[in-house]
Amino acid sequence: MKKTTQTNLDGIPLKNTQLNKKLTWRQKQTLLAIYWEVKNYGSVTFSNLVGDIGVASITMSIHLGSLQKKGHILKPAKQFIEMSFEDKLELTEDGINTAEEELHKINSTINDSLDSIFEKLKTDYEKLAYTKSTGFNLTSNSFSKAYTDLIKNKNLTEPVITSIALYAELDSQLNLLMMDKVGKKLNPVYRSLTQNKLSTIIRTGRLSSIAIPIMLKGQVSFNEARNILEDSWAWLNTVQNRQINRYMNEASSLGLITQNAGMISSLKPSATDLILWLATKTGDAFMNTVNPAPKASLIVYKESFNLPTIEDLLSPQNSNLEWAQQIYDDTPKDVYTNSINDAVDILVNQAKVVEKLEGDRLVPKTVMREVNEAPDIKVAFDTILKFSKKENNYVSNVLLAIIANPGITIQGLYNKVKSSTNIELNQLESVITNLAGKGFVHIARSLYSKDLNTVKLYAFSHIPHFEKSKSSNDDNLVGEANAVSKGMEPWILSSIKDFFPSNDEKIQLYEILNYLLKEKEISFDDIEDKSDKRLSRKMGAWSYTLKPFIESDEDFSLIKIPDSRLGEIILDTLQFSLLTSNDALGIYNSAMSNFISKDGDLMKRVEEDAAILKKELLKTKKIK
Secondary structure: OOOOOOEOOOOOEOOHHHOOOOOOHHHHHHHHHHHHHHHHHOOOEHHHHHHHHOOOHHHHHHHHHHHHHOOOEOOOOOOHHHOOOOOEOOEOHHHHHHHHHHHHHOOOOOOOOHHHHHHHHHHHHHOOOOOOOOOOOOOOOOHHHHHHHHHHHOOOOHHHHHHHHHHHHHHHHHHHHOEOOOOOOEOHHHHHHHHHHOHHHHHHHHHHHHHHHHHHHOEEEHHHHHHHHHHHOOHHHOOOHHHHHHHHHHHHHOOOEEEEOOEEEEOOOOHHHHHHHHHHHHHHHHHOOOOOHHHHHHHHHHHHOOOOEHHHHHOHHHOOOHHHHHHHHOOOHHHHHHHHHHHHHHHHHHOOOEEEEOOOEEEEHHHHHHHHOOHHHHHHHHHHHHOOHHHOOHHHHHHHHHHHOOOEEHHHHHHHHHHHHOOOHHHHHHHHHHHHHOOOEEEEOOOOOOOOOOOEEEEHHHOOOOOOOOOOOOHHHHHHHHHHHHHHHHHHHHHHHHHOOOHHHHHHHHHHHHHHHHHOEEEHHHHHHHOOHHHHHHHHHHHHHOOOOOEEOOOOOEEEOOOOHHHHHHHHHHHHHHHHOOOOHHHHHHHHHHHHHHOHHHHHHHHHHHHHHHHHHHHOOOOO
């Protein structure tokens, strides 16, 4: 690596005392990434850094500019903001020395993985109280600290999947908000949402709007990818061409897609794998921002799928709002209240992605669209939600408890609601039957037992719900897709406990499904090599019950996935369920069904698959 001394405009070397040596956490990350890349690979590009650290390209430009001003990076031929993803970077002698000192401080070397170095760096910073100079917002007793601890301990994918679901609704709203009433300058609300309050969420949504459709289609040309985006998403109308290319390059740098000879391919076999990868790459961007608005907005949007009142959100200690409750417990009450109230205002009044119903009850717009499709269901839904928690209404309490606990058993549900409602078990079963009759609840029964501990319950909002594609003139086609989804997915999700009750088996099943979704087939010998003979036999029995979503060859030597987008979508939901133990299941399915519904060609394929699958399922009497 070339060692170069930083000089002033007259070419005189600067002394160390003339440089502001204090680096923020992100600046140290960037410095160490450059040093590590050059030492291990001989050079480093702008693209490498975006992929290594996971921040937006514009944010990376800012960090590089700060490092250059502090004498650690050679000034490039062009402005950092104008750098292409192929442009290379070099450290000065002072930058090299500083990087080596920082590695020594955290007891690391260039032989360690970059992830390991970053983890040690983070641990070192977590010991410090937050100040503006560190750029690391993890004070004890803060909203950020509570949020970060929750993500680490419960579900790493939470910020990403909720961002994707939120952005699927926000995209068109931003297009409407962009210009002021005169149409001559940016609307202040648009500027505030995109540059401050929801910027991290928007970036994740746009990266996913590129990566997920490509993953579902396998491989597309650059022009086809551009056409997909233009037909499906409004954000191409709100950004410049250069930004579109930057998002595409960021998706490549982050390892989501690869571009070669005008063709774009996905590097991830499933949406779940893509979301998990994106979470590992960009998680710090969510957890450590100074502004609490993005984090509070994610919490409120997540909890809105549980249909809470604003009062429930502000005082979640006696509600089904598990995430809000944990942050409430670990945050000063004035900070929590202000953050939640601000987030409600952002999502309801500014972004308009959540509706506020009578009694201040919050419902995501995506859920309301599904309810509004049937007038009778809309009336029933509004009536159920009018009851407050204090009224102890059986129907309201039961539906809200099922929504908050995907896959709950009847016995588990009874244990949750009996103290607040004094309901009897036979009354509970009657309420469940009535809710199922109206389409609010789906009942999944075990193949092997009628015990109440084996009957699983899912709410309508837990299951993918597709909307009619732009190219379809037949409402029956999308209806068939939804019928297959609602008829089979609850049973497939619940079948896991019958066949794979232990956590170890669930972990192994996740890996096998990941391989199957990527390679489209796997032999029982390979399954045995990856796990053991017992699990291989279980996979054989389980896959037999999942026909036509998973099929075997004539010799029963392997299992394979038929060429069906709808089938893959249902299996991928199963994979997400395994990864998160059903946490955010409704949010995931909302995001995926919205992404698919936006893409006319993809939705048309799903409709065609549904017609084929329905015939097969009718033959086996798995649906009626």
